Every structure is written in structure tokens, then in C-alpha cells.
Amino acid sequence: MKVMIRKDSKGALSAYVPKKDLEEPIVAMAEPGMWGGLVTLGNGWQLDLPPMAADTRLPITVEARRIAGDTD
Numbered sequence: 001m002k003v004m005i006r007k008d009s010k011g012a013l014s015a016y017v018p019k020k021d022l023e024e025p026i027v028a029m030a031e032p033g034m035w036g037g038l039v040t041l042g043n044g045w046q047l048d049l050p051p052m053a054a055d056t057r058l059p060i061t062v063e064a065r066r067i068a069g070d071t072d
Helices: none
Strands: 002-007 013-017 022-029 038-041 046-048 060-063 065-068
Antiparallel strands (some): 002 013, 046 065
16 A cells, blocks of 8 residues: 655654545654564554665655554
């Protein structure tokens, strides 16, 4: 699924899923740099993000895979 990752003015990361019109904060990351690992959203969803350079500029839209979490 397409997911837009962005950072607000306070440095907090969030993910927006346009198909679901859902925006949630990223509350946990498996990898220190976020890319190439699982992230957990505020609603419990876990997304597997693609590997990318640590200095990737945000906002960016990526193809992520939903692993687990609350139902739709």
C-alpha cells in the first residue's frame, strides 16, 4: 500500500495512508533509521518499510506492507 511518511515541525513522524484516509503517528521503529524495518503506528498497525538511505528527505511516499494491527 502507498504510505506517505512525514515529519512535523516538532520532529514527530507520522504516516498517512491515502486509500484509508488515515493519518497516525509513528510510535515505534524496529530500525534506528526507520527504513528497511517495521514501524508501529498509533492505531496498532505495523508497516514494513522499504530500505532507503538514512538521509532520505521527508515527506516521501513509499510502498509499504501492512503486517499486523487492528482491523480496517
